[in-house]
Amino acid sequence: MMKYVLMLALFFAGYATAEDAAVREQVMTAKEAVLELNRDLYELERELLSPATTRAAFHITLNHGEYFEPLAVELSVDGQLELQHLYTERQVKALRMGAVQPLGDLNLAPGKHDISVTIRGVDHQGQGRELAITETVSKTGKPLIVELLIVDREELQSARLQLKYW
Structure with a gap:
């Protein structure tokens, strides 16, 4: 049993x-x-x-980063502050290794817009420095992709900021 x-x-x-x-x-x-x-x-x-007709994406890259280290970035469109970011050591290290950091997406109506970018950081001597640029962009019905490119200028031992549109 x-x-x-x-x-x-x-x-x-x-x-x-x-x-x-x-x-x-x-x-x-x-x-x-x-x-x-x-x-x-x-x-x-x-x-x-956020339909494709109004989509705008912003990314940041650092070309070598020998003469400038970003600490903070501010992006304004038509005088209105839209995006801000503070960098960590880890993010700066990734940028130096070639990373492309998505800064953010915005909705922009088709037409002309003034884009202003200010990147605060330190130069290769540890001095506080700002890189700034303002450009007028024509937004079409297609998505806008903008790369904020920090480029070393060897001859001046300095860096500059440029906008690259995709």
């Missing part, structure tokens, strides 16, 4: 384990479906709130 009870207990334990595995598989499938739906909703929301 004890032998039959033991066999029944093992049978039900095996059945419960197989049932648990099936339930876990269903839960994982449901989680994946929810994550995919969330991604789709995010993309849809992004397209509705």
